[in-house]
């Protein structure tokens with residue numbers, strides 16, 4: 078097990094500098110344009126693919142870094158560049174992780190390369206779990222997967238919503254109900270291969286922030302996928318369902334919905350994205366406060382402004398420490414006895430919302446315009462308290478973990 082450290086090693090510092098360079102030179106200059114266009118920034122994804130940032134290898138290296146700092150440092154730098162573009166770059170990773178976590182070696186080898194494509198022909202992937210009536214309450218999911226034994230095919234029907242890259246993805250990973258009596262334990266994940274008939278994009282959402290990231294409904298009408306597209310395989314699913322039925326039969330506590338279960342290991346990564354956005358806005362505000370003069374002196378000379386900056390920086394550093402701790406715990410298999418992963422996501426995302434609002438205030442009228450980036454950063458920051466479990470759900474998970482009580 079790696080000791081917890083707050084000092085990145087030389088290799089990590091080098092990777093961080095490299096990512097920062099890409100974020101500063103390629104992502105940040107493109108941010109305003111793609112925010113206005115509200116489209117996936119394909120050329121930027123392609124640039125990222127060419128230098129090796131948009132690839133499974135890169136994420137796998139960061140993911141398996143035993144210090145736990147690899148992923149949070151990478152996310153912070155990319156999202157420092159711009160949240161919408163960065164989500165377009167890392168969004169495929171959400172689907173890839175779904176396959177890595179549940180898929181067989183063969184499934185990993187077959188589908189993950191198709192999710193990324195290659196630098197001359199980049200592709201993206203989508204992870205589709207949320208539905209119009211199943212957001213925080215994942216257990217109320219309705220999309221059904223029915224097995225057609227004669228053909229060894231699964232038939233998927235339902236509507237997914239809020240899917241990042243939904244409808245434009247080469248590969249969709251779709252979570253569906255195979256046994257409705259088992260709550261989220263009766264769910265399974267399926268690969269929908271490129272060009273499968275019956276899968277279509279529904280509404281594309283016009284959003285408040287992260288507008289360079291494509292978010293849409295995905296409609297599944299009699300989508301037939303081969304048996305080999307069930308992640309983990311049928312045998313494993315049947316065993317898991319049998320165990321869940323046995324537990325349910327013994328009166329074990331009804332399975333809690335998946336959004337409320339502890340996604341402790343993945344949440345610090347979202348916390349790190351929020352730290353990146355918060356740090357970006359703080360840096361713009363600090364710079365502005367030092368140079369903008371009113372009443373014959375820089376506005377930072379006023380305690381009211383300087384103290385805000387002090388609070389902003391303090392919260393950002395605190396958020397990063399919570400993120401790094403949780404990420405180190407995840408990589409080293411430490412039990413999350415106080416829901417430390419949820420804690421890190423909760424604190425970092427609330428910090429990003431607050432700090433970006435403070436940054437607007439420090440820039441005054443300029444902060445409120447699209448001439449300066451803090452307005453966009455504030456719109457972007459609002460997503461962190463919503464996706465991957467809202468702030469309320471994080472508090473619920475933390476409170477339940479601490480108290481052991483079924484708090485509602």
Ligand SMILES: Cc1cc2nc3c(=O)[nH]c(=O)nc-3n(C[C@H](O)[C@H](O)[C@H](O)COP(=O)(O)OP(=O)(O)OC[C@H]3O[C@@H](n4cnc5c(N)ncnc54)[C@H](O)[C@@H]3O)c2cc1C
Pocket residue numbers: 171204205206207209211212213214238239240241242284287292336460463464465466467468469470473485
């Ligand atoms: C831009 C964007 C990208 C997304 N990307 C994806 C994706 O790629 N794949 C995917 O599957 N999903 C994705 N999502 C969905 C996202 O995870 C959900 O929006 C989120 O889980 C919240 O669900 P909901 O929107 O239905 O809100 P609801 O669950 O309807 O919640 C509404 C409000 O009620 C509160 N609330 C709900 N239950 C409780 C409770 N028990 N206690 C206290 N408060 C409660 C919530 O905190 C919230 O404030 C994305 C969403 C957005 C906006």
